[in-house]
Each structure stands twice: as structure tokens, then as C-alpha cells.
Amino acid sequence: MPSEELTEGSTTGASSVRYAGATKRYGDSAVAAVDQLTLEVPAGEICVLVGPSGCGKTTAMRMVNRTVEMTEGDILIGEQSVRDRNPAQLRREIGYVIQQIGLFPHRTIGENVAAVPALLGWKKDRTAARTTELLELVGLDPGLGDRYPAQLSGGQQQRVGVARALAADPLVMLMDEPFGAIDPINRERLQNEFLRLQAEIGKTVLFVTHDIDEAIKMGDRIAIMREGGKVAQYATPAELLMAPADEFVEDFVGADRALKRLALMRVADIDLWEAPLAYVGQATAEVRAKLAEPDVEVPYPLLVDSERRPLGWLSERDLAADVVPGRPDSPLGPLLDRDDIMRDALADLLQGEAQFAAVVDADGRIDGVLSVEIISEFLSSPRAKTEEHGAVERPHG
Amino acid sequence: MVSPALTAAVGEVGKGFIQERTSETLPCQATDKLFCFDWAKEHIDRYATPTLQHLELVVLSVLIGFAIAFALSLLAHRHAWLRPPLLAGTGILYTIPSIAFFFLLLPITGRGSETAIIALSAYTLQIIYRNTMTGLANVPDSVKDAGRGMGLTERQILWKVELPLATPEIVAGLRIATVSTVAIATLAVFAGGGGLGTQIYGGGNLNFATSIIIAGGIAILMALAFDVILLVGQRLATPWRRAVSG
Numbered sequence: 222m223p224s225e226e227l228t229e230g231s232t233t234g235a236s237s238v239r240y241a242g243a244t245k246r247y248g249d250s251a252v253a254a255v256d257q258l259t260l261e262v263p264a265g266e267i268c269v270l271v272g273p274s275g276c277g278k279t280t281a282m283r284m285v286n287r288t289v290e291m292t293e294g295d296i297l298i299g300e301q302s303v304r305d306r307n308p309a310q311l312r313r314e315i316g317y318v319i320q321q322i323g324l325f326p327h328r329t330i331g332e333n334v335a336a337v338p339a340l341l342g343w344k345k346d347r348t349a350a351r352t353t354e355l356l357e358l359v360g361l362d363p364g365l366g367d368r369y370p371a372q373l374s375g376g377q378q379q380r381v382g383v384a385r386a387l388a389a390d391p392l393v394m395l396m397d398e399p400f401g402a403i404d405p406i407n408r409e410r411l412q413n414e415f416l417r418l419q420a421e422i423g424k425t426v427l428f429v430t431h432d433i434d435e436a437i438k439m440g441d442r443i444a445i446m447r448e449g450g451k452v453a454q455y456a457t458p459a460e461l462l463m464a465p466a467d468e469f470v471e472d473f474v475g476a477d478r479a480l481k482r483l484a485l486m487r488v489a490d491i492d493l494w495e496a497p498l499a500y501v502g503q504a505t506a507e508v509r510a511k512l513a514e515p516d517v518e519v520p521y522p523l524l525v526d527s528e529r530r531p532l533g534w535l536s537e538r539d540l541a542a543d544v545v546p547g548r549p550d551s552p553l554g555p556l557l558d559r560d561d562i563m564r565d566a567l568a569d570l571l572q573g574e575a576q577f578a579a580v581v582d583a584d585g586r587i588d589g590v591l592s593v594e595i596i597s598e599f600l601s602s603p604r605a606k607t608e609e610h611g612a613v614e615r616p617h618g
Numbered sequence: 619m620v621s622p623a624l625t626a627a628v629g630e631v632g633k634g635f636i637q638e639r640t641s642e643t644l645p646c647q648a649t650d651k652l653f654c655f656d657w658a659k660e661h662i663d664r665y666a667t668p669t670l671q672h673l674e675l676v677v678l679s680v681l682i683g684f685a686i687a688f689a690l691s692l693l694a695h696r697h698a699w700l701r702p703p704l705l706a707g708t709g710i711l712y713t714i715p716s717i718a719f720f721f722l723l724l725p726i727t728g729r730g731s732e733t734a735i736i737a738l739s740a741y742t743l744q745i746i747y748r749n750t751m752t753g754l755a756n757v758p759d760s761v762k763d764a765g766r767g768m769g770l771t772e773r774q775i776l777w778k779v780e781l782p783l784a785t786p787e788i789v790a791g792l793r794i795a796t797v798s799t800v801a802i803a804t805l806a807v808f809a810g811g812g813g814l815g816t817q818i819y820g821g822g823n824l825n826f827a828t829s830i831i832i833a834g835g836i837a838i839l840m841a842l843a844f845d846v847i848l849l850v851g852q853r854l855a856t857p858w859r860r861a862v863s864g
Contacts, residue, residue, distance in 0.1 A: 288767055313769035323764025327782045327858045337768050369858040385768070395767070 235425045236392040238262040238285060242294035245280050245450070254280045255450035257294065262442065265423040269440035271430050272473070277450030278429045282395050285427060286315045298393055313337050316386030316394035316424070320401040322378050324370040330356070330381050331366030337389040355384040360414055376407040383415065387422070394426045401430070412438060433474055437462070437481055445470050459485055479600045483564040488557055488580050491599055493589025494518035496577070498525050499535055503545045508535065519577055519590050524549045529586040531556065531579040554578060559588055567596055654828040662832075665817060669836055671731070672813035675803045676840070679735050680796050683742030688788075690743070691750035692776070701751070708744035716741070716802050720809035734811025738803055742795035749791025753784025786859065789852035793845050800841040804833070 238261070245255040255277040262268040270278040283289035285296055287308045296303045303311055324333050331352050332339075338348045353363040359380040370378055379399060386394055399415075400408040412435065419426065430436055436443045437458045444455045447469055454466040462482045465471040475481065496519035497511035508522045522535040524545065533549035554575040557566050559582050570578050570593055580588045687708070694700040714722075719737040727733040757780045765775045781788075807815030817833035853860060 286767060288763070309769045309771050311769070312767055315767075317764065317767030319760060319764060319767070321758070321760030321763075323758070323760035323762075325761060325765070325779060326758075327779075327856070336765075336770075340769055340774075369861040371858070372861060382764075 234390060234392050235264040235423055236299035237264045237297075238268075238393055238425055238427065239297040240281070240294070241297065243281070243284055243291045243296050244293035245277070245284060245289060246292045253277075253450050255284065255291070258450065258452060259294075260444055260452060260455050262425055262427065264425050266441040267419060267426040267428055267439055269428045269430060269436040269443045270446060271433060271436040271440075271443055272446035272453075273448065274431060276446040276448050278431075278446050279397055281446070281450065282397060282427050282429050285393065285395055286312045286317060288312075313340055313389060314391055314393075316391040316396075318379075318382050318386045318394065318396040318399045320398040322370075322375075322382045322402075324378055324381055324385070326370050328369075329366060330361075330368050330370065330373070333370065333381055334366075334384045334388055336385055341389055351388060355387055356381075358387070358418065359384045375403050376411060379403060379411060380414075383418075387424075392425065394424045396426060396428045398430055399428070400435070401432075415439070434481070434484075437484060445473055480564065482600070483567060483596070484562060486563040487559065488561045488563060488566050488591060489559040489588075491563065491591070491595060493580055493591055494577075494595060496521065496523040496579070496587075496590045498523055498529070498587065499545045500525060500527065501532075501545055501547045505540045505542055505545055508545060509540060519592075521551075521577070523579060523587065523590070525587055528584075531581065531587050534577075556581060557591055559583070563596070566591060567593070652827050653831055657828055658832055661829075665814075665832060665836060668812060668814050668816050668833070669840075671811075672800070672803055672806075672815075672837070672840065675731060675734055675738060675806055675811060675813050676796065676799050676844070679738035679799050679803070680742055680792065682735065683739040683795060683799075684746055684792060686739065687743045687746035688750060691747055691754065694747075694751060695754050695776075695780075704747065708747050711740045712744040714740075716805050717808055720805070724809065729810030731806070731809075731811040733809040734803070734806035734813070737809065738799050738806070741802060742799060745795045745798070746788070746791045749787045749794075750784065753787030754780050756787065757783045782856075785856050786852060789848055789855075793848045796844045796848065797841045800837055800844065804837055 240258045240260050243255060243258045244253050246253045258281055260268075270281055272278050280289050284291045285298070285303060287303055287306075298315075324330075325336070328336070331349075334352045334355055335343075335348045338351060343351075352366060356363045356366060361377060361380050361384070365373065365377070370381070373381065379402075382399070386396075400411050403411060416439065428436075428439055430439070440458055442455065443458055443461055445453045445461065447453045453473075454461060454470045456464075456466075459482070461470065461474060462478045462485070465474055465478070471478075497508065497514075497517060499505075499508045499522040501524065511517070512520065512522060522540070524532045524535055524539075526532055531553055533553045534551040535545065536550035539546055539550045555569040555573040555578040557569060557578050557580045559580060561569075566578070570591065577590045577592050580591050582588045690700075690704055690708075694704050716737065719740070720733060723733045723736055727736060761779060761783070762775055765779050766772075770778065803811075803813050804815040804818055806813045807819055814833040814837050818830050
């Protein structure tokens, strides 16, 4: 990633967004589209507004840049009320990304990215430098700058959409189902890229989606909204999964929320088992002695090399010999990294039809053993319900 | 082709405002040839002035028509309630038969190219107005939404986003309007407006095909030339469309 090339301009500024009883009512309608919304998004965090269609999440987001005017209450960006701002000027300080992307078809990619700088009257060379920087930042070849939007794929177009929203270094970003129209494979890639990007730029982001999985993945905080524009729960993803506030949230999060929780954890976050280690050339008697110990967690010895890098599992037949053989009878099976997402680790275990999987650290040295049993115990333990695992970290970039 | 009855009728009603009435003898007429090259060679210079007049009629009429229709489109784009009356109004103008239109105007504006230009301009309104409205309506909402969300003012959205994107439809309207104006302007002669019509009806003898063919041919070439110029202009003004197909 071209992160080394980032100038200071990319990383400055993010403001908190505070809804203070913000309400939107259309006409004389008895039911508000957004009802007395009060929540605070700390500067630099991604807040996902999620809920079924018609719950007012998009309306809530649009009140921030006044593309929808609230009827009551207030929204503060930093300390300033959006009501006190000229809408057009306010919007130039707020990045805006929508599902349909909405690139200007008659402008080149470069001109699209430079749209807000042009409105702000930036000088030519500053705009050009910024455009190049942004295209690189979102993983596009700056050479695409002379093309037109229709010449790009959907995924590329939405990267341009994100670059365009970031152009004038906004304090806040509004993203309305930004990856909703993109195929699943590219969506996942764009989500990951955006999280990596966010780790660098640290914007305050309001992100609207109807997809709870995307919300859990993208959000530092999630506001689950229900019909009538009310917030059912505003919490971190882990809190939401462990302690849904009510039945609505529980239903919305889904019956598989236990599994979803695994998506928030890394292998390193759980207490692993220890396998008895065996070294090549070691006397099998020693290994058997280790196996006979009363508190042994894994009933099979793991063969490692002199650097403690796992080679495979020893079988009864291996142990029947006098010394530990160089080539174990059973293959190693799935090999996991401490930094792997727990959900992926479980998938590896199940797919490899393995009872145990060796977990290694960054140097490939054995760290412990993971089993399906550990995971299921974890999920049913009271600890899982109360303790937050702080693992809402981003995929490493 | 033109029936003798119509010819007689036109001759009758046209009496008094057909400008040029040639009384020269037409040698080819007797030989009953469709096209008389000798005559054409000898008289080709008599088409220069009518051609320029015709050009002027077309250019002025289309420019005036465009200015009015474009302004009406912008108004209707902003105020939706104007759309039905404007569509109806321009539609009614469009359906008035051209010769009738000239005669209706004669008592008000008198004989001359002004009368012709008023009528010809009126005919372009419907086509240009409708195409402009279609072009504006075809601009994707998402593009306008994105523009608004980025802080473009409504005026900037209109001039920097909507109108450029509507250009192909607007030019398409201009092309149809121009080509049809070239054709209808041949009737300007009945309003005393001059143009190529003088060489088609001016002889007072619609049995002499040579002059009709020459004047008609010039009109066709003129229409084709305008069409090509506008098409090329549109291509140059909308490079993003070429980029997509290329």
C-alpha cells in the first residue's frame, strides 16, 4: 500500500458527530421518519446505522449534511450545529459516498476526484497532486485519471467514489450502503480496503447498511434502528452480540450471533491448549511420559523441529519406535496463525476434519493448539457473555 | 408530386405575394425533359441569393426557436406545473399548417422574412423543448444526489451536471428542428420571405421540373450539411460518449 506516500493532508482532522434529539417528520405524518435521535459518534470512529428498510437510517445520515432537513433537534459536528451552516458549504466539508456511486459520467476520473477541490477554488497543482495521491490511496493507478467513469468496473468506480469523498479532507464521511451494489467478492475486498484506509486516515464515518454482517465488520459502534426511526441499541459490535438489548435486536442480529462473535475475535484472544511436544530424535519414552501426565490437554504429541516449528502429529505407531522419527505418521493438518480471525480458524478446523490445529506465532513457532471443543466451550462460557474481547481490531494492513 | 389542382390553388392564393414572377420563356419545357442541363448551366447563378436567404431564414429561426425553447425548458425544469401547458402550447403551434400560419401572421407582421422567421421559429419550439426536457429527465438521480451531497449549488448542478449530460438529446432536437426548418422554409416564399422557395414556386409553373430539382437539391444538401455540422459539434462536446463506445 502506498501509505508511505501519504502527506499530512490525508490524515488531519476528524470531528465528533452528536445527534441531539434530531427528528424528521414528513408533512403531518404521525410517525416520524427519525424520532428524537440522540447519539454521539466519537471523532475518528465508524458508526454504522443498521436496520430494516424504512427504519430511517438513511434519513438519519442525510440530516448530517442537510440533504434532508431535520424538523426538530440538532446535530453538532464538533461543537458546531449544522443548522448554522450554509448547506452547500457544509457539504463540501463532509465526504459523501452513495450506493449508486453517482460519479459524473461526463467528467474524467481525475475531474471527479477533484470536484470538491474545484468548488473550493484550489490551485491547479495542489488539486493535481491531491488527485494522484487519492487515487493511489484507494488502490487505483493514477493513470486512470484521464478515463471516464463508464470505462471502469463497478469496484473501481466505487474506489473513485471514496477518493472523491476524501478529496478535500472532510471532517466527517457519510457512506450510504457504499458497497451494496458490488458483487460479494469485490465487496469484501472494498470493505477490507476501506478499513485499512480508515486505520490510516481516522475519519469519523457514518455508515448506513441493512446488512448486519457488514455492520459488525465495519463498525466501531453500531446503532441498530427500528421502524419509526428509533435506536434500538447503540453499542460496540461485541456488546451487541453478547448482550442484545431486546428481542428486536436479538432477532436482527440473528440466531447465529454466537458464530458472528467469532468474526470479532482472533485466535490469540482465546486460551489455547498445550500439546505435548516431541522433537526429532528424542526418546519416545520421554514423550510417552509426558502423555501420561494427568493434566494433559491434547492426547497426541506434536512433532516440532529444533526451532519449535510444528511438523506433524505422532501416532501410536510412531511412539512404538525407540526414537521420534523425522517424518511423523499423521500430517500436520490445518496450521493456524495467532492473528487469524476465529471464524476462519473454525472453518479451517471443520474443513480439515481435524480435531486439533496447531497455532503458530509470526515466526512460525508453536504457540498452542486450538480445537473445536475450545471454541464451543468459549461460546457457552459466562466469560464470553460478559467479557469484551477487544478484538474488534482491523484486519492488519 | 404536386397535383395541378394544388398548383392552381397555390397560384391563386399566392397571387400578390409571390415576389418573383418570371415571364421568360422556358425552352426546356417544350422538350418535356425532366432535367435540362443547358438551362441549369446558364442559370445557376440565380440560385445564389435565394440560397443565402434560405440559410439566413434557417439559422435565425433555429437560433430564436432554440433560445425560446431552451429558456422554457429551464423554467419547466424548475417549476413542474409549467410542463403540461408548455407541452400543449408548443404542440398546438407545431400542428398549425405552415401556409395557414403565414396567412394568419400576414395581417399582423406583414410580408417579409420576419413573418417567415416567426412561423419557422414557432415550429422548432416543440421539438427542442421536448428533447431538452427528455435530456434533463434522463440525468440519473444518483449523479444529482452525489453532486448535491458534495456541495454543488442547484445552479451548479443545472449548468455543470444536468445540461452537459443532456447535451446529446438537446442536439438531437436541434438536428431534427434544423432539418425540418430547411424544408419548411421553402414555403417562406408565401410570406414574402424569399429563400429557395422562390425558385420552386416562383416560376409559377410547377411543370418545369429543372428549377424545382435544383432548388430542392440545394435544400437537401443544406439540410445534410447542418445535420453533419451539428452531429460533429455534439461529438466534440460530449467526449465521454465516444470514450465509452471506443
